[in-house]
Amino acid sequence: MGDVAMTVPVLSALVHQYPNLRITVLTRTFFAPMFAALPNVKVHEADFKGKHKGFLGLWRLSGELKGKGIDVVADLHNVLRTQILKQFFFFGGIPFYQIDKGRKEKKALTREKNKVFLPLKTTHERYADVFARLGFSLDLSNSIPLHKEKLSNKTIELIDPKTRKWLGIAPFAAFSGKQYPLDSMEDVICQTLKTDRYKIMLFGGGQKEIQFLDTWASTFDQCINVAGELSFKDELALISNLDVMLSMDSGNGHLAAMYGIPVITLWGITHPYAGFAPFGQDARNALLSNRDEYPFIPTSVYGNKCPNGYQDVMRTIPAKMVVKKIESVCFKK
Known part of the structure; x- marks a missing residue:
């Protein structure tokens, strides 16, 4: 949940700096409310326990996403499922850019011997780097927080x-x-x-x-x-x-x-x-x-x-x- 929540300030910066973009967020149904207040952002719900389960399910999911007229994909997760989706989009001619998680630097930071104790690039900055590769450079200092919600x-x-x-x-x-x-x-x-x-x-x-x-x-x-x-x-x-x-x-x-x-x-x-x-x-x-x-x-x-x-x-x-x-x-x- 934390990783998903960390995308929200970055998407906020993106939609406010590029108001003509139309964004589809692929995520689990439970997480959809996080994105409800972002303009020009819609959620496509992933059902990995049902219709999107396994290889064939991911093939079905890629077809659903292609049907939305997506021009390019920003993979902010870079896990096995998205690696498989990347292949499906590649054969469809749709560019697919993935996050660099900085695994080598993080290994150096967390090892006991010869530890390199230095601040690494933040996850928010790594997300922003993906969008920069798509041609949408971001100034995260201009990210607008979500507004206060009315209590039920x-x-x-x-x-x-x-x-x-x-x-x-x-x-x-x-x-x-x-x-x-x-x-x-x-x-x-x-x-x-x-x-x-x-x-x-x-x-x-x-x-x-x-x-x-x-x-x-x-x-x-x-x-x-x-x-x-x-x-x-x-x-x-x-x-x-x-x-x-x-x-x-x-x-x-x-x-x-x-x-x-x-x-x-x-x-x-x-x-x-x-x-x-x-x-x-x-x-x-x-x-x-x-x-x-x-x-x-x-x-x-x-x-x-x-x-x-x-x-x-x-x-x-x-x-x-x-x-x-x-x-x-x-x-x-």
Whole structure:
């Protein structure tokens, strides 16, 4: 989800700098609401578990896309499925440009020995490079955030009137090495709510996560679990109305960044140098684990490789530091 969300600011820059372009985004049905507010952008829904499954399904999909009169393809994913689609478009005479993911540089950044600890090109810049190869150079500094969405009646009933700062917290990540310890996050929630200046919305997904967030919501006043309560469209609208989002190196941070919401990110065994920081955010809002104590950071790009002894790297980010950062962002003078 995070990779898909990261395309939105780039497409925003594209459609506003080239208003005569007609863009078709190929993505899963679930992700379609991310693109609804972009002018001249339509979504073609990919059904990889149904009619677009397997080689024949991809052949069918390529035919559907060719039927839309597509002139050129920008592949921002560069995986096996898109490699196959590339061949189908090649035989149809349609140019097909793919992202350079910078695998060699990322390997140098994440290896233990002879690590090259330097900031790499951001993923947003890599997406923009694909469009530049198509002849559409982009100035990402002119990307326009998505507008604030109107809350649904269901959301309003769940959240109640806005009398405090709205703080979104997304405490989970795909891998434990980039997830802030839950006991420390509970401490953050406790300290934050003691100020009586915030209402906290908890974001997550999956039954186990929902059950855990329900426990926090029942323990703390002014703490609401929205996971499993709202549609994805309504969840995006709520995110667009937040004052700040506290996220791991994960998808919810990128969703908030689409709307220009300030995002505070917590980083474990991954690092912003790999190019996956949320778009347009103040670098000071990225709280990093201590590399003096854990010099192998980053150990991987996605957080799936955690060396022995690196399980607790995020405990070097004290809860009081997170609370102080929330306060400084929410009540910036």
